[in-house]
Amino acid sequence: MPSGLLERHLIFVTGKGGVGKSTVALTLGLVAARRGLRTIVAEVGGDDRLARSAGAAGGAPFQEVQVSTDLFTISIGPEDAMAEYLRLKGGAFGGALSHSRLFATFAMATPGMRELLTVGKVWELSQPQRRTRDAEPYDVVIVDSPATGHGRGLLRTPRTFSEIAAVGPIAYQAGVIAATIADRSFTAVVAVATPEEMPVNETLSLHESLVNDGLDLDAVLVNACYPQRFDLPDLARLQKGNRRRASPQARAAIRAALSEHERATVQHEQRARLEHAFAERLMALPFVFSRALGMQELEKLADTLEDELG
Amino acid sequence: MNVEEILAGKGVCVCAGSGGVGKTTTAAVIALGMAARGLKVAVVTIDPALRLANALGLEELSNEPSLVSAELLGIELEGELWAMMLDAKRTFDELIELVAPTPERAEEIKANRVYRELSTAVSGSQEFTAVSKLYELVIEGGFDLVVLDTPPSRNALDFLEAPGRLMAFLDGRALQLFLRPTGFGMRIVGAGAGPLLGALRRVTGIDLLADLTTFFGLLGPMTEVFSLRAREVEALLRSDRTAFVLVTSAQSEPIEEAIWFRRRLDEANLPFAGVVINRFHHDLGSGESSEELESELASLVGADLAARLVSNLSDYHVLAARDAANVARLERELVDGEPLLPVPQFDDDIHDVAGLLRVQEYLFATDERRAELIENLIA
Numbered sequence: 198m199p200s201g202l203l204e205r206h207l208i209f210v211t212g213k214g215g216v217g218k219s220t221v222a223l224t225l226g227l228v229a230a231r232r233g234l235r236t237i238v239a240e241v242g243g244d245d246r247l248a249r250s251a252g253a254a255g256g257a258p259f260q261e262v263q264v265s266t267d268l269f270t271i272s273i274g275p276e277d278a279m280a281e282y283l284r285l286k287g288g289a290f291g292g293a294l295s296h297s298r299l300f301a302t303f304a305m306a307t308p309g310m311r312e313l314l315t316v317g318k319v320w321e322l323s324q325p326q327r328r329t330r331d332a333e334p335y336d337v338v339i340v341d342s343p344a345t346g347h348g349r350g351l352l353r354t355p356r357t358f359s360e361i362a363a364v365g366p367i368a369y370q371a372g373v374i375a376a377t378i379a380d381r382s383f384t385a386v387v388a389v390a391t392p393e394e395m396p397v398n399e400t401l402s403l404h405e406s407l408v409n410d411g412l413d414l415d416a417v418l419v420n421a422c423y424p425q426r427f428d429l430p431d432l433a434r435l436q437k438g439n440r441r442r443a444s445p446q447a448r449a450a451i452r453a454a455l456s457e458h459e460r461a462t463v464q465h466e467q468r469a470r471l472e473h474a475f476a477e478r479l480m481a482l483p484f485v486f487s488r489a490l491g492m493q494e495l496e497k498l499a500d501t502l503e504d505e506l507g
Numbered sequence: 508m509n510v511e512e513i514l515a516g517k518g519v520c521v522c523a524g525s526g527g528v529g530k531t532t533t534a535a536v537i538a539l540g541m542a543a544r545g546l547k548v549a550v551v552t553i554d555p556a557l558r559l560a561n562a563l564g565l566e567e568l569s570n571e572p573s574l575v576s577a578e579l580l581g582i583e584l585e586g587e588l589w590a591m592m593l594d595a596k597r598t599f600d601e602l603i604e605l606v607a608p609t610p611e612r613a614e615e616i617k618a619n620r621v622y623r624e625l626s627t628a629v630s631g632s633q634e635f636t637a638v639s640k641l642y643e644l645v646i647e648g649g650f651d652l653v654v655l656d657t658p659p660s661r662n663a664l665d666f667l668e669a670p671g672r673l674m675a676f677l678d679g680r681a682l683q684l685f686l687r688p689t690g691f692g693m694r695i696v697g698a699g700a701g702p703l704l705g706a707l708r709r710v711t712g713i714d715l716l717a718d719l720t721t722f723f724g725l726l727g728p729m730t731e732v733f734s735l736r737a738r739e740v741e742a743l744l745r746s747d748r749t750a751f752v753l754v755t756s757a758q759s760e761p762i763e764e765a766i767w768f769r770r771r772l773d774e775a776n777l778p779f780a781g782v783v784i785n786r787f788h789h790d791l792g793s794g795e796s797s798e799e800l801e802s803e804l805a806s807l808v809g810a811d812l813a814a815r816l817v818s819n820l821s822d823y824h825v826l827a828a829r830d831a832a833n834v835a836r837l838e839r840e841l842v843d844g845e846p847l848l849p850v851p852q853f854d855d856d857i858h859d860v861a862g863l864l865r866v867q868e869y870l871f872a873t874d875e876r877r878a879e880l881i882e883n884l885i886a
Contacts, residue, residue: 426815431812434809453820
């Protein structure tokens with residue numbers, strides 16, 4: 198259902214560690230680009246992993262790297278974001294500040310400053326009039342956010358700063374960003390979970406805390422779902438069959454099937470909790486059985502996601 | 508090798524790794540196993556699954572470990588198991604109360620806006636309070652072993668770096684230098700004090716600056732105590748009483764993290780003790796061609812089901828091959844004899860005592876026994 202998702206300009210993708218946030222962010226980026234939207238997937242934290250998994254060479258943090266038609270990636274580290282901000286806003290002395298290691302140490306250690314600088318750059322990317330010189334605007338900015346707790350910090354920090362700093366440029370800037378995040382026709386938040394207890398718990402509590410902050414989850418994506426390959430009659434036949442005469446390989450095949458069924462069943466229970474909470478907002482992506490997630494696998498996931506988005 | 512051998516003579520076990528790899532469960536299993544073997548153990552968890560927390564009798568965040576009833580667990584413990592769920596904000600408050608010269612000063616600090624942000628901001632404070640709590644338990648708790656689960660983050664390195672960042676801030680030296688017009692900061696930047704301070708104000712805002720100044724004013728000499736505590740914690744983590752256990756799954760990203768973390772531990776002179784690999788897919792049989800297998804299965808369960816069994820098994824082979832390749836990559840980073848303990852992917856979530864005991868079997872088994880368990884798993 199979340200058919201309006203790609204009409205938003207700024208999409209935060211968050212979720213517990215290990216649930217495949219980056220994969221989902223990149224897949225969503227592929228879908229947006231297929232629809233002719235100029236799209237950038239922004240990785241936060243400056244690890245430069247995304248560009249690598251999208252096939253680009255990597256090694257160019259803070260650069261907008263084109264990976265295919267209409268699809269770009271960027272890796273945003275707070276240090277680079279600060280240098281850029283100071284260059285743009287601080288004038289000549291801003292430049293001097295950006296070269297001061299003392300100031301950098303202090304700024305990076307100020308609680309919330311890393312998040313604010315990061316989300317500030319994300320905001321800049323999403324603006325129709327880019328602040329960065331000669332930069333072209335994007336239709337969609339997809340943020341591969343840090344794990345839930347920190348991801349929530351990312352969404353909340355601008356508002357906190359606009360309150361703490363009260364007056365002055367940081368307060369003003371933070372206020373503008375906070376308003377952008379709160380504008381639900383512009384910004385969307387997508388949570389990713391695998392159908393397991395902890396990720397589902399975290400998604401439910403993230404939802405609760407976003408609602409408390411006056412925000413909401415626009416879509417929830419349940420990732421890495423096992424296929425339901427065997428039904429109960431199958432299971433009965435597998436358990437009944439006389440396995441003593443079977444070869445080790447045949448026994449392994451039966452063992453693998455029983456275990457697949459068990460996992461799919463456990464997943465089903467957890468998925469039901471998400472369905473109950475999010476109903477129409479829920480989308481699903483299958484588990485990918487492959488050695489590595491390359492472009493080929495991502496394109497296949499994008500096919501599924503296109504269907505899910507409707 | 509097993510966990511008992513890895514932790515022989517150790518007083519601290521830090522379970523580190525990237526998010527979603529089973530750190531909390533592994534920490535609980537290690538603590539439970541060592542308590543079963545006669546030690547008085549405390550486990551500090553950050554964010555356990557509700558059912559796991561319930562299993563350990565942890566109903567809410569607390570700041571002191573409480574004794575886990577062996578009766579409630581339904582198992583025999585030769586030693587004692589204590590558990591707590593870290594409350595970062597309260598730990599921070601207690602630290603302030605401990606180091607403030609007067610209770611009034613402590614209250615003033617706790618009411619300061621900068622402090623309130625600082626103590627609840629997720630990044631940094633959890634990491635700092637976790638190691639601070641660890642130190643307290645090790646020094647004053649009277650435990651034989653303290654097991655620490657580390658805060659969830661994508662990047663395992665955060666745990667090592669965040670406390671340092673927080674200390675750099677609390678230290679406040681950078682800012683104080685900037686605020687003093689004749690300070691060292693001004694001289695090394697080489698610009699006149701006035702305009703530079705102006706630029707600083709321009710980009711931060713006067714109120715924030717004033718708040719920060721008040722905050723550092725209040726902290727005053729207390730920052731010395733914080734620095735001292737940080738240095739002591741660092742010394743403890745570097746000592747040979749401590750063991751860092753890396754926890755990872757066999758997927759490629761967590762393995763990459765584990766490799767980075769392994770190198771970082773060396774660079775930082777921190778004692779690495781071994782790797783636990785959760786959710787490992789052991790290869791289920793191999794060799795026979797799939798046509799032969801399919802016709803054999805068809806005779807056992809019918810053609811339609813046989814075809815699905817074969818394709819399902821081949822997906823399993825892919826996962827097993829993936830895991831084996833990733834683990835081999837990690838193994839090349841390890842020095843000979845550094846233990847690597849695989850725990851298989853179970854069919855269901857691990858969230859109760861029975862589940863912990865199942866994992867424990869693998870982590871505390873002798874090499875021979877582990878091989879036997881894996882053999883049984885496959886057959």
